[in-house]
């Protein structure tokens with residue numbers, strides 16, 4: 140990030156996307172309680188270059204020109220620089236919120252239905268900062284390129300990692316020399332991606348792709364092979380050194396250790412949950428199916444006496460024509476679901492084939508548990524949220540009771556939205572006030588939910604999909 144000299148492009152990489160932290164720029168001192176992370180660093184930078192003072196004066200300076208004149212202020216002193224911030228939609232309103240929290244900026248959000256009217260305001264230069272998404276940038280590229288930007292700041296810049304991708308083409312077409320990229324992804328692990336992002340931020344810094352491959356990525360990668368000779372090792376190290384030197388003026392890495400003292404202590408615990416009796420019974424039933432028998436005996440010599448393995452001779456497929464290999468993968472998924480929560484068997488699968496297969500397995504397995512099938516039909520998920528159906532739920536129930544007593548806040552993550560449905564049902568049944576964030580939550584809603592969760596005494600649990 141720029142200190143005293145003007146930049147034209149840089150990359151700010153932060154470990155673990157958004158650590159909390161104190162801000163590095165002296166001119167604009169923000170409280171150390173700052174909840175914010177990488178955006179806060181950018182915001183303090185913007186405040187500095189826009190000569191913000193953090194006082195009432197900023198608000199006055201933000202007034203329309205004619206009012207400034209009437210106050211005998213020189214409007215030209217506020218002749219504005221304009222900055223463009225591009226962020227994924229999921230964090231767009233976070234940016235707006237952070238900007239509003241930490242300073243008096245004139246911000247325009249360029250997104251959605253109000254896009255066209257906001258573009259007009261933008262062309263009249265009635266803002267200091269324009270916030271937009273990758274998608275809107277693509278749609279309005281020409282209009283945005285007709286304006287003069289002091290800098291463009293791109294959040295989650297690792298999206299610009301593929302030279303051939305549309306998003307890269309669009310980002311490279313943005314007419315602005317000062318480009319700042321932010322990312323929480325470690326780019327150094329993939330040289331090709333690193334080149335692509337750096338070539339966007341500082342065009343030409345690392346040379347052409349071919350040059351880069353020859354000079355840096357090949358030697359480094361050869362040096363990393365475990366069969367590398369001493370010579371290759373040395374060449375690799377030298378190349379790495381040269382690369383680090385080349386990037387040092389443009390690449391700023393911030394790791395968690397910098398702010399370690401300000402973060403609450405973290406404790407990781409892994410809890411093993413045993414299956415409930417119901418799960419064990421279902422698991423056992425799956426194991427007893429003909430398909431699983433076919434899989435388990437597939438390496439044995441064939442019964443026909445050919446001397447071949449069964450799976451390569453007379454027992455290549457089951458009666459439905461599924462091969463042993465397909466079945467093997469499918470049944471692993473099925474068992475995994477049973478171990479998590481039997482209700483997951485009813486969730487839609489990724490492929491049509493898998494779904495038909497799961498349905499067949501379900502009808503086979505559940506014919507032994509008519510009680511469960513009837514219940515899940517009658518009351519949808521209500522019965523399924525009963526912890527007796529899942530060992531994990533039993534453990535979770537105890538944990539939640541514990542946290543509830545201590546009025547702790549709980550974020551509950553799951554990979555599966557189906558499982559979130561079950562958990563949601565459980566929360567309702569137990570009278571817990573909860574919130575939920577998943578792929579279907581609207582971006583405007585997200586911030587509201589997060590704020591409610593953070594500020595309300597009553598909302599102690601938030602269900603979050605990791606997808």
Ligand SMILES: [Zn+2]
Nearest residue numbers: 441443452453
């Ligand atoms: Zn055979």
